[in-house]
Amino acid sequence: MNEISAELAHTVGQVSDAEAGRLVTAMAQADKIFVAGGGRSGFMAKAFVMRMVHMGLNAYVVGETVTPSLQEQDLFIVGSGSGETGSLLAMTEKAKTIGATVAAVTTNPESSIGKLADLHITIPAQAKAEGASGKSIQPMGSLFEQSLLVVYDALVLAYMEQQHITADAMFGTHANLE
DSSP, rough: OHHHHHHHHHHHHSSHHHHHHHHHHHHHHOSEEEEEEEEEEEHHHHHHHHHHHHOOOOEEEETTTTTOOOOOOOEEEEEEESOHHHHHHHHHHHHHHHTEEEEESSOOOTSHHHHHHHHHEOOOOOOOTTTTTOOOOTTTTTTHHHHHHHHHHHHHHHHHHHHTOOHHHGGSOOOOOO
């Protein structure tokens, strides 16, 4: 566990504060925020959307039955380690066609998804396909997925600070049918 923690700290420590700041600004300016990710990255997207809803943002997980349509004034955030996942690339292309702002959170900003994005957050972790490359002690995309959750939580904290939102205030929008 100590090795995983050290690896995670090293990786997220290399994420650009400036890139994150630009995404926080885009979150504040968007009418609605849509977040997409495949597999485990999709689980991280759901956790991120939950916190954004707690902050009072109109945020949605792409693919859920209650997700509205994306519009030009909206923000589409896609988390993809490789930046090449076919379904996520198709969504990104559609978001660009609509005219929404696209943010890619990826290991590879030069990927197909990265090249379409208006904003980037680069996480210097191995992508799933690089699982045997030795960049991480963990299998497949685990380091990226863990880093993705930490980056998303850091975006929440930065947004809270920017908008003067307290954790106590967020309880007002927390689920109460649990």
